[in-house]
Amino acid sequence: MADDHTHVQEFFTARAADWDTRFPEDGPAFAIAIAALGLRPGDAVLDAGCGTGRAMPALRAAVGPGGTVLGADLTAAMLGAAVRAGRADSGQLIQADAARLPLRSRALDAVFAAGLVSHLPRPEPGLVELARVVRPGGSLALFHPIGRAALAARHGRRLTDGDLRAEPNLGPLLARSGWRLASYADEESRFLALAERTG
Numbered sequence: 001m002a003d004d005h006t007h008v009q010e011f012f013t014a015r016a017a018d019w020d021t022r023f024p025e026d027g028p029a030f031a032i033a034i035a036a037l038g039l040r041p042g043d044a045v046l047d048a049g050c051g052t053g054r055a056m057p058a059l060r061a062a063v064g065p066g067g068t069v070l071g072a073d074l075t076a077a078m079l080g081a082a083v084r085a086g087r088a089d090s091g092q093l094i095q096a097d098a099a100r101l102p103l104r105s106r107a108l109d110a111v112f113a114a115g116l117v118s119h120l121p122r123p124e125p126g127l128v129e130l131a132r133v134v135r136p137g138g139s140l141a142l143f144h145p146i147g148r149a150a151l152a153a154r155h156g157r158r159l160t161d162g163d164l165r166a167e168p169n170l171g172p173l174l175a176r177s178g179w180r181l182a183s184y185a186d187e188e189s190r191f192l193a194l195a196e197r198t199g
Contacts, residue, residue, distance in 0.1 A: 026054065029145040029190050034058040034112060036183075036194060037141045043109040044068035048098045048130060049116035051078045053087030059112060060090035070103075072096040099126040103133045110139040117142055123164060124177055131178030134197045140179055142170075144191040151191075165191065 034055060039045055041064035047055045050071030059069045069091025073079050079093050087093075096102055098116060111130050120126035130140060144151060148166070152159050163169065170193055171181040179195035 026145040030055050030114070030143075031058045033114075033141055033143040033190065033192050034062055036192060037062070037110055037112060037139055039063050039067075039110055042066045044107060045070070045110045045112060046101075046103070046108050046130075046133065047071040047091075048101075048111050048113040049073055049119065050082065050093070051075075051114070052085060053079075053082030053090070053093065055112055055114060056082070056087045056090035068092075070094060070108075072098060072101060074098070099129050101129060101133055105132050106135045108134045108138060110134065110141070112141045112143065114143045114145070117164060124173060127174060127177035127179065131197055131199075136197050136199050138197040140174075140195040140197070142191075142193040142195070145189075147186050147188050147191050149186075150188055165193070167193075 039059070039062035043063045044067060045059050045063055047053070047059060047070065050056065050073045053071050056069055056071050060067070063069060071082065071087070071091055071093045073095065074097055076095055079095055082088060082093055094102065098113070099120060099122065111134055113130070117123055117126070134140065142165070146154070148163060149159055164173070165186075167184045167186070170184070174181050174195050178198055180198050181193060182196050183194045185192045
C-alpha cells in the first residue's frame with residue numbers, strides 16, 4: 001500500500017501547481033453537486049481527497065459560519081495549492097489518508113469526495129472508513145465534474161464492465177461498506193452518486 005500511496009502522491013505533486021488552471025470550468029458542477037448533498041447550517045462535512053480545495057468555499061457556504069468544514073488530502077503539494085488559493089479560509093486542511101482519517105467515529109454529517117474512489121488503493125476499506133466517521137443517516141457524495149465515458153476518453157481508454165463506478169458495481173460496493181446508494185447520475189457533464197450512511 002505504501003507504493004500505492006507513493007504513486008498517488010507523485011502523480012498529484014507533479015500536477016498541483018497548475019491543477020486549477022487545467023480545469024477552470026468545473027466550479028459550477030462542484031456547486032450543483034454540493035447542493036445535492038443537502039447540507040444544513042451547522043453541519044460538519046469532510047472534503048475527502050480535497051486536492052486544491054475547490055469544493056471548500058461551496059461547502060462553507062452550505063454549512064454556514066457555525067458549521068465545520070474539513071479538507072483532507074494525502075498530498076502536501078495539493079494542500080499547499082489550496083492554501084495559496086485562499087481556500088484554507090473556508091475550513092481546516094489536514095494531510096491525511098482518506099482510508100485512515102484522524103477523526104472520531106460518527107463525527108460528521110456528510111462527506112464530499114470528488115474523484116477520490118478511483119484513487120483509493122483498496123476502495124472497500126476506504127469507503128468503510130468514510131462510513132465510520134459519518135453518523136447514521138449522514139450523506140456521501142461521490143462526484144466527478146465529467147461523466148465516466150468522458151473521463152475515460154480523456155485518459156485514452158474505453159469503459160469496461162468492471163469499472164468501479166458503474167452503477168451495478170458501485171451499489172453493492174457501497175452496501176458492503178456501510179452505505180445505501182440513494183441516487184446515481186452518470187452524464188456527459190458530471191458523475192454524482194449520493195449515498196446514505198446505514199446502521
